[in-house]
Amino acid sequence: MNKLILSVVAAVALATPALAADLKFKAPPAPPPPPNPWDFAFGAGLQSDYIFRGITQSNHNPSANAYFEARYNVTPYLQYYAGVAGSSISFPNRAAAEIDGTAGIRPTFGPLALDFGGIVYWYPGGSCFNGSTNPDGSPVFGAACLENGFLPINGNVIKKDLTFWEAYARGTYTVNDQVGFSGGVYYSPSVLNSGAKGTYVVGGAKFTAPSAAMPEGWGLYLSGEAGHWFLGTSDNFYAVPAFPNGISYKSYTTWNVGIGITKSVFTLDFRYYDTDMNQGDCNAFTSDQNARFTNSVTSINPGGFGSSWCGSSFVVAGKFDLTAMANLK
Secondary structure, eight states: OOOHHHHHHHHHHHHHHHOOOOOOHHHOOOOOOOOEEEEEEEEEEEESEEEEEEEESOOOOOOEEEEEEEEEETTTTTEEEEEEEEEEEOOOTSOOEEEEEEEEEEEEEEEEEEEEEEEEEEEETTEEESSOOOOTTTTTTTOOOOOOOOOOOOOOOEOOOOEEEEEEEEEEEEOSSSSEEEEEEEEEGGGSSOOOEEEEEEEEEEEEEOOOGTTTEEEEEEEEEEEEEEBOOOOOOOOBBBBOOOOOOOOEEEEEEEEEEEEEEEEEEEEEEEEEEOHHHHHHOOOOOOOOEEOOOTBBTTTTOOOOOOSEEEEEEEEEEEEEHHHHO
């Protein structure tokens, strides 16, 4: 019996190094490093007209744009972001461009993706104009600026600095690969630095063609949205005789519908825009440098000049969008 025990012990002793070596050889590999939480998105585009909430920002001329956004993924369901974008414009105060700065957070709950943040619209290089003066050359109704000339003789005035900010809450609900819905609310205490509060409410839908119905690598979608901009009363810079303390801008509804074609990171979009704002109230809101007399007399536009900036427009836009994680690996 003792000889048997000694034999077993010896066998175990002799097998231990081989067993240890075998276990070492079969040990699982080290876990992969966690994914980089940082991501970056950027893109650029060209459009035949820059429409913002139904109103042209480029005087119905082509506009170029570009953007960059840094993203930090706290978890797969929560993202922080900050970005900057620029667009070419044609404003009455001759601002050089529109530069937008954004920051916010994007939580995701299954098919519901939310976005809470803020945006600053900066219009550098503007000049203050007044096309309506008293006989002695002094400005009318508090539009105290005569810096670099006049607008066409249509009585319009505009401030040098139109910079303003908005806070927003928006979201997208993805039903499936073919159907998605979106909505948002935006608030500013002073739209275009006019002194008028503004709340914009918008909702939309997007329908994407099944990939099986398209050539490989190509995509097709139909989308549209409708929004309403609730606008308040300006400061006295934009006053008219009936409203010496400021004018109550006309709140209005806008909508758009279009179709897009995608290939890889490229998108070509064809879209129709329109609003329910008349030419007179549009002129009062935009101070359009091209406004002409159309007998569009309203309570806030007594001169009768009208603007086409808020009318229907068909826009063709091409762009590309990239993200570092998805496209630059």
